[in-house]
Amino acid sequence: MSDMREKIMGTLSTVALPDGGDLASRDMVRALSVDGGAVSFVIEAPTPEQAAGMEAQRRAAETAVAALDGVERVSVILTAHGPAKAAPQPPNLKIGGHPKPQAGPLPVPGVANIIAIASGKGGVGKSTLSSNLAVALARQGRKVGLLDADILGPSQPRMMGTNQRPSSPDGELLIPVEAHGVKMMSIGLMLKSDREAVVWRGPMLMGALQQLMFQVDWAPLDVLIIDLPPGTGDVQLTLAQKSQLTGAIIVSTPQDVALLDARKAIDMFDKVKVPILGLVENMSTYVCPNCGHEAHLFGHGGVRDEAAELGAPFLGEIPLSLDVRLAGDSGTPAAAGAGPVAEAYATLARDLVARGIA
Numbered sequence: 576m577s578d579m580r581e582k583i584m585g586t587l588s589t590v591a592l593p594d595g596g597d598l599a600s601r602d603m604v605r606a607l608s609v610d611g612g613a614v615s616f617v618i619e620a621p622t623p624e625q626a627a628g629m630e631a632q633r634r635a636a637e638t639a640v641a642a643l644d645g646v647e648r649v650s651v652i653l654t655a656h657g658p659a660k661a662a663p664q665p666p667n668l669k670i671g672g673h674p675k676p677q678a679g680p681l682p683v684p685g686v687a688n689i690i691a692i693a694s695g696k697g698g699v700g701k702s703t704l705s706s707n708l709a710v711a712l713a714r715q716g717r718k719v720g721l722l723d724a725d726i727l728g729p730s731q732p733r734m735m736g737t738n739q740r741p742s743s744p745d746g747e748l749l750i751p752v753e754a755h756g757v758k759m760m761s762i763g764l765m766l767k768s769d770r771e772a773v774v775w776r777g778p779m780l781m782g783a784l785q786q787l788m789f790q791v792d793w794a795p796l797d798v799l800i801i802d803l804p805p806g807t808g809d810v811q812l813t814l815a816q817k818s819q820l821t822g823a824i825i826v827s828t829p830q831d832v833a834l835l836d837a838r839k840a841i842d843m844f845d846k847v848k849v850p851i852l853g854l855v856e857n858m859s860t861y862v863c864p865n866c867g868h869e870a871h872l873f874g875h876g877g878v879r880d881e882a883a884e885l886g887a888p889f890l891g892e893i894p895l896s897l898d899v900r901l902a903g904d905s906g907t908p909a910a911a912g913a914g915p916v917a918e919a920y921a922t923l924a925r926d927l928v929a930r931g932i933a
């Protein structure tokens with residue numbers, strides 16, 4: 576090192592840093608150039624944040640070096656290692672590709688139980704049961720995930736009251752959003768608005784479902800509740816073939832026509848060897864909020880009888896209640912509140928916990 580460079584480094588060792596050491600001992604001086612009386616160098620801080628707080632040291636270094644004999648001009652630039660940390664990026668995962676080949680059903684890492692909520696017929700209350708059961712389980716201290724697999728008609732963002740777009744800091748895994756103590760993921764959260772319709776064919780649906788199960792950072796969960804689309808189509812089959820399901824809960828209203836479709840759903844799960852965990856009767860009794868009269872708009876007890884006939888557990892009944900509908904539409908499931916309906920969901924949740932499957 577020339578005398579002049581040594582003198583400069585010696586001078587820079589007198590410029591102390593706020594967090595200890597000095598410019599020389601912390602090895603922050605780069606590209607030192609001495610050209611006649613013109614001196615220039617760079618102070619390189621470890622992070623952009625630290626560099627932002629070091630203007631005083633830059634000026635002190637400039638003044639100290641300018642005072643050395645033989646120095647006529649000094650130029651000191653303050654910089655930092657690498658670019659500033661990037662802001663969290665929106666996920667670059669493209670949801671909805673063709674499914675990836677997979678040898679057989681796989682567990683979802685870190686998820687103890689996977690329960691599919693299914694029905695044969697549409698509109699019987701699958702999504703409502705899924706969100707309420709998830710919230711009731713979370714209130715009982717369980718770690719719960721809710722996957723909206725109704726990919727063509729996602730309703731969980733509305734029922735759980737969130738439109739937050741999931742992030743993916745590493746561009747590999749999506750971080751589920753949290754609502755009412757439940758980790759939630761829905762294709763609805765990836766759409767630009769909840770009015771945007773998804774127009775996909777079977778393979779795209781299956782690919783999307785596979786991604787929502789395996790490319791989401793679910794762990795750790797005691798139970799993942801999957802809200803299925805109605806019927807016995809591609810999504811149900813994909814789910815049974817790709818993931819190790821603990822079993823399925825079948826929701827039905829007590830009407831014969833709904834029960835007929837429920838039987839088809841049960842038959843499908845039997846064929847793909849997914850255990851039926853039990854049946855739930857939704858929209859069971861209606862209690863008039865004015866006079867307390869009980870009415871059975873869709874019949875009563877049909878699901879219990881059906882369960883007995885099939886040898887499947889009957890898990891319980893959820894009353895037909897205006898509160899359930901209003902709560903679902905408002906984004907806070909009824910199970911998050913108090914009263915007979917919240918208690919009905921809590922009972923259902925307790926039963927699943929007692930059976931060691933949630």
Ligand SMILES: Nc1ncnc2c1ncn2[C@@H]1O[C@H](COP(=O)(O)OP(=O)(O)OP(=O)(O)O)[C@@H](O)[C@H]1O
Nearest residue numbers: 697698699700701702703805894895896899900903
């Ligand atoms: N126990 C209940 N009491 C009152 N309204 C209910 C009850 N269960 C569901 N509903 C209402 O019925 C409608 C249909 O329910 P939901 O969307 O849960 O059905 P689904 O079976 O998931 O429908 P889809 O076939 O469209 O997926 C919703 O408006 C919901 O608020």
